[in-house]
Amino acid sequence: MTALYDELRPVSVEQHYRVSHFLNYEYRLLDDERFDDWLGLMHEEVHYWMPGIENRRRENLLEHGFYAADHMAFFDDGLRDLGRRVARFKQPSAWAENPATRNVHQLTNVEVYYGENDGEYVVHSTFQSVRSRGLDEEYVIYGRRQDLIVQDGESFKIKKRLILIPNATLTCKNINTFL
């Protein structure tokens, strides 16, 4: 449930800049296929979750409306799982990654709030992921994201990421990227 605006605790302009800059940097790492560096931004207890979206009537909603924790997901990963996905990208025998998929990740509508604990920030945002493969394949995924990031020295780590797409049917064959 979205809290009323005056109940929220938005961070300062300066802190907002630092956090959104960090998240833009994270996306650029993905566009540059710097997967190990990207993995390095994950908290050791990270929960990276993209639940499957179910098209249900209002009177038959699930735990979280259109999704539930014990239902099927696109990602429901910890650090080990993310590491395995990165390991596949790096294999010379990942045939479908050569020629490479060309990525553009965009992050917009960034809102940054203080989290429950010191050094934690709750970030709401929207994203667009554009992938192109071969000569003419193009896949666009839009969605909304909720991140929990924690201060880590001068930088941050991503501790929780919830990725929600509006689609009950994915309009492409796979998600060979991170969102």
Place this chain on the structure above:
Amino acid sequence: MGNIIKTLDVTDSLTGLKDVCDLENGRIAGKIFYDQEIYEQELEKVFARCWLFVAHESQIPKTGDYITTSMGEDEVIVIRQKSGGIKVFLNACPHRGNKVCFAESGSTRGFICNYHGWSFNVEGNLVGQHESGVYEDSNFDKSKWGLKEVAQVDSYKGLVFATFDANAPSLKEYLGPIAWYMDALFDNQEGGTEFVGGCIRSTYECNWKIAAENFVGDILHAGWTHDSAARAMLGGSVAKVSDFEESYSVNWNGHGYEFALDTVGNVAVLGESALNKYLHTIKPSVAERLGDFRSNMIGSVSSCTIFPNFSFLPGQNTVRIWQPRGPNKMELFTWVVVNKSAPEEVKEKWRKGAMMTFSPTGVFEMDDGENWEYCTKTAKGRVTAQQDLFVGLGMDTLLTDTPLPANVYEGQLNEANSRAFYQYWYDMLNSRSWNEVPNRNVGKQEAE
């Protein structure tokens, strides 16, 4: 009953199919993956006649529980009845044809069409309409205008199948002895199986047959296509299938199951030792229930397709329908199946493990999608589409002296099941009625 669907008039079969589907000589051509005319014939002669998977019983346990799916391109509602039975209706109002149920699953006392307020109960009967008086003035007979009911519905070990064709053989006869092999996944423990909640849907620009054939009998691709995923999940390459001492390809009526007897080769790629351990733990009780032979199949290197478009992988426990959406497009519905009696943490590891490996975000499946799409797309070329494609491995591998049921071929690195799949497809397209479908089965109906 006025509400059973009409059986379609049969159109003439296409001529010249033999040129693009000649299994005696081990060849097909890409045209069968791209041609609109062939596709129209498939919708009529395959999808409007064959038994199609529509649900798992566990998805709709109580009266009024429903899911929506499609049979071919026809949208249907699958709903549990007060009697405990299951009915399947066309998801279209018999007034103007509007869709009556827009949700993918839920629980209801009936369906009301958004257009003119026609209201149907769980049994599919029309029970009311907006401005019902005007219908009475026209001597309208409500009993004749319920939701159109699919001709036959039946279950096998929790798997619900339906066919539009009142003349189709029984499900038991249709599945034949392949059902005996399916028990290795769907009946290996007391209480049977259930689906994990939810369904992942995705869209491929490929012909549905390429995916169905991949599961019917193509383990050959795994060692090559999936090398990167195996290295990521296991730190090494996929099990070398040609090293297995004993493996088989079995088929019947176009269904096919290829398997080794290594118990855990498939489950191992999920990289969760707790799942290997679970299968080893239940194996003695499976042997008691199904015999030693099938207890070796519970999570072995194996795959299966039930003709035309229902597939599963034992061990990875992923279950699919490849829904046709035009000659060069399909929608993939993906579920995860688990033993009802399995511990919750085991079910949870399968839910995640299947996602990590065989799903649109699975590290294995990513390399499949690319292959399947371009096997389809190259057939756009008028010349390319007519060239022979080789499907001739294992031409002389039929085992005639085996206690195993079905048509049994030696070895799983074999295209016998692929040929049987395309042969049955060819036979369906060339038959005006079920009586005309040639019986090409040569094996035993039951295990000895």
